[in-house]
Amino acid sequence: MAQVPTTQDALGDVYEPAEDTYLFLDAIQDEKVYLSTLNPNIVLELGPGSGVVGVYTMNLLKSQGIPAILMAIDINQEATACTKKTAQLNNVVNIEIVRMDLLTQLQLRKQVDVLLFNPPYVPTPSEEVGSIGIEAAWAGGINGREVIDRLLPIVKNILSDTGVFYMVIVAENRPKDIARIMSANGFNTTVVRSRQAFNERLSILKFTRMASETL
Numbered sequence: 323m324a325q326v327p328t329t330q331d332a333l334g335d336v337y338e339p340a341e342d343t344y345l346f347l348d349a350i351q352d353e354k355v356y357l358s359t360l361n362p363n364i365v366l367e368l369g370p371g372s373g374v375v376g377v378y379t380m381n382l383l384k385s386q387g388i389p390a391i392l393m394a395i396d397i398n399q400e401a402t403a404c405t406k407k408t409a410q411l412n413n414v415v416n417i418e419i420v421r422m423d424l425l426t427q428l429q430l431r432k433q434v435d436v437l438l439f440n441p442p443y444v445p446t447p448s449e450e451v452g453s454i455g456i457e458a459a460w461a462g463g464i465n466g467r468e469v470i471d472r473l474l475p476i477v478k479n480i481l482s483d484t485g486v487f488y489m490v491i492v493a494e495n496r497p498k499d500i501a502r503i504m505s506a507n508g509f510n511t512t513v514v515r516s517r518q519a520f521n522e523r524l525s526i527l528k529f530t531r532m533a534s535e536t537l
């Protein structure tokens with residue numbers, strides 16, 4: 323795993339790497355050969371929190387001789403600061419970090435080769451969604467889908483023709499419904515890894531464009 327700032331002060335109001343994070347890292351490791359073949363230019367991590375997932379991905383690519391650029395976007399200012407520190411600690415220099423709500427201010431027409439998102443997936447009352455602090459790490463609203471559902475329809479606009487999108491979900495997020503929405507947007511869905519962690523059935527979903535969509 324990549325090195326992260328370890329004291330409570332350094333992590334501050336930032337999501338500390340947990341079971342979901344570790345499953346995500348394992349899935350990326352599983353995908354090493356696929357990602358090497360993809361030879362990505364731009365990796366975009368939404369909600370990097372500590373930054374460990376994006377930074378780990380960058381170093382995995384670097385070990386394969388692939389000099390990609392990492393864009394990291396988090397709504398929490400402390401998460402962007404922590405991601406910067408994690409990148410520095412792990413010698414990742416090709417990185418742009420922005421505090422932003424999802425992709426609202428970005429024009430990235432089909433330029434992202436690898437999109438990573440461990441979203442706020444916990445089912446909560448809708449009123450808890452929309453924080454810019456630590457609550458943004460987990461509060462997912464109805465079915466834990468309120469942030470996820472804002473992203474799904476725009477993935478097709480930002481992902482390159484051969485691009486891949488990986489996302490963490492739990493069973494309550496209704497993965498079959500997510501796959502149905504992504505299918506309507508021209509994407510195949512597969513499960514890279516699943517694990518029961520305490521009360522959460524976690525999975526890492528992988529989305530790639532259907533062959534007919536890349537022509």
Ligand SMILES: C[S@@+](CC[C@H](N)C(=O)[O-])C[C@H]1O[C@@H](n2cnc3c(N)ncnc32)[C@H](O)[C@@H]1O
Nearest residue numbers: 337343369370371396397398423424440458459
């Ligand atoms: C579950 S944490 C994941 C953190 C880290 N990627 C990991 O796997 O440990 C979700 C992250 O998404 C961020 N986030 C939540 N809503 C967001 C939004 N609308 N736009 C950007 N980032 C958001 C949170 O601030 C938090 O850092």
